[in-house]
Amino acid sequence: MRFLHCHKLHVVLTALRRCALILVVLGAVTGCTSLSQQQSNSTSAAVYDPIEPVNRIVFAFNDAVDVVVIRPISIVYADLLPDPVKDSVRSFLRWLKSPIILANELLQGNLDAASATTERFFVKAASLGLVEAADAEQPPYRSEDFGQTLAVYNVGAGPYLVLPFIGPSNLRDLIGTVVDSIIDPLATPVTVLDPQKTAATLSVSRQVLTGVDFRGESLTQIDGLKRESLDYYATVRTIYNQQRVSEILNGEQPTGVSTQTDDQLFQSFEPTEDGVKPAQSGQPAVDN
């Protein structure tokens, strides 16, 4: 789920940062591009998942962490705090993300969105980000990240990945997460100059709080999804993928060939008239 996606594993990121990061990014982007060719035959209903057995194990681990730690904390958080306080927390967390969103909007060449984000940032600054800017004239709040920016430049998603603590991702979005953590003015430069790791602690706290807030807000939805799904792993995988496609397109209808896969599924679907009728099992179909 998205909350897990928000839990950037700081240790991993710091380690990655120490590596020759540019090389990693460039190498992986090339990898993604060659993978996008492979993906074009695939659909978002059938996400490219070459290491599914490993992913399933990590997914089960994350789910256990959710059951034992995150969900209980989220329930307490959601029940304990009054709605206005939670709204302020959410508003503040979004405000802190403004620089990353702005940077990615600029990288995507979306100047209208960038100017809206800038305006919103300064309007909210008056309340230290605690009050959401309510302006009907402005486009609605959208989150942007470097994974979306790469997608805008036609970088394919690459293999689906489930990361420990972070949750659903793919090669492209993992790179995006790393790059975002580097360009985040609130996390990186300070971390480097900060032997006490205060900034790192703050950064992780922020991400955990974002996760707890999201989990608390969508408690019934996620619980319902888990309860009803026959294959929770496959359900989360397709939802993550569909949501990412939607976020990349900023909620618009797909226009590019590479993102029309769901439409193509419906177009190529030919129901044959083979006269099969639903079984009634001796009772009306509405008996439950």
Place this chain on the structure above:
Amino acid sequence: MRRALKMLSVRCVVTIVFLGFLSATPTSVAAEAATRQAAMIVQDFSDQVLQLVTVKDISDAEKRVRFQGLLNTYFDVPTIGRFVLGRYWRRASAAEKSRYLGVFAKITAHSFVSRFSEYDGQLPRFISASQIDDRYIIVKTEIFDPNGGSPPFQVNWRVVANKTPMKIMDVVIEGVSLSITQRAEYAGFIQQNGGRVANLNSALEKKLAELK
């Protein structure tokens, strides 16, 4: 009485919003008639579901019965069932297909009705309807909270246009398609459980019994 008035006002709002939307769609006459019809189907369905969600003096079981009726009227449930089964449809025997379609209809209705409790006064606002190819019309709506409590979200409806009567084939909530999601879930389950539709049928029946 208060509830009756509230229901009436809800219906009026939905109808007015809809009429405004319909009169503002300039396309050719035949295409306009088709998109208008598709939009009306979505409106009728939303309207009826809204009534069912807000009525308080009937049991959940009764709601499920009524919702199943609405699904059968407005959605092409057997066709959706086939789509959701994907490539496994052809591999299933006639008996397995029939058993699958039976339990699929019930479990779909069940998962909708179990979400009724999340309803908190939101209303649909109709945005546009357009024919995307010779088979499908996409009706775009937005669900908004008149009290401003929660941000609006987009719901798109895929309506099968080349069949009479027109029926809904898919609902896409904020970019997530219910049919695609169910298709991925069932494919995942079948792949993990011996590649057989019979196993899916048993699991769906077990799940349905658990959810009741």
